Amino acid sequence: MSNTSVATEHERSLTIMLPAGRLPLPVMEKARELAQRHGLGVYLSTTQNLRLLGVKEEDLEAIKAELAPLGAMFKGPGKFPLPKVCIGKPSCTMGIVDPAELSARILARFGERPNVKPKFKIAIAGCTLSCSGALLVDIGVVTTRNGFDLYVGGKGGPYPKVGRRVLRGVSEAEVLEAIGKLVDFHDAKTANKQRLIKLLEDPEFPFAVEE
Template sequence: MGLCVRSVKICPGTTFCKRGKQDSVGLGLKLDKKIPRHAASFQIQNGCFRLPNSCSETSIKDIGIMGTAKGFNLTVGGSAGPSPRLGDLVAKDLSEEQVLDLVEKIIDFYKGYGKPKRLGKVIDEIGIEKFKEGIGL
């Protein structure tokens, strides 16, 4: 697929799963509409929404979002490729609107970085604190 934003991957969440904590389907569809997938100078594995009791995939996505009883937790910088890296937890207990806003800020920051590499490598280069500052946290 090359350099681009990938489609959002979601779990059933409260829509189809009795153990679901949040409406991951609804949020996933909103994110899929909001985030452009056009070819760009970067690649981002766009969030994987999961339940906290069954999936570690959020930890290996560039942007991972996990529904909890209090809201959504957001991790960044994960990768399962040639250089495996667990994502860093950057925000907890977010509302849907906060997630949408923060994901947009992450992508804007990443596009502005200018070098085509995975988000985790960018974070490793500049440090998690500078990254968080760059996205307004």
């Protein structure tokens, strides 16, 4: 089977979540071995995860059982979204911070939160160029020379929207506090799933949104 094979109704994909887009070598080696053994495709997803394509339904649990002891986490309903990050400092000369560090702190604080409503994305940029698309997600954190700016309500899709700034030049602690408020608000106001942009006009929205 080639890496471009089309999944059948009995095939699934398995997404291995990669915080800050970092792929641990043991997971990479095991994924390569599994892909070779089972004839799977390997896709580096737009959300910086690693997806194994063409997994036969009957092999799914066995494949997960080989990856899990290596620390692999699998995407599934209700999980807090991994922030998408740019490479940032020190690998990028423009980087003011390393976004992986803030991503790790966000996940340490919120990563175990259960039953997170779907359609909620976070991104972090190491400078105002926003290579991670921080202005095109529900919560975007952009690093400036004066601290972090926080944007809300961005989205892609057929009707893309640029996020609106709600905080300027705040500290990392204030970013974490704001993310907590936004996730709580989204959770309280969302029956099933919805993008944050739908809530910006809500009179109880916890921040003043810049025009």
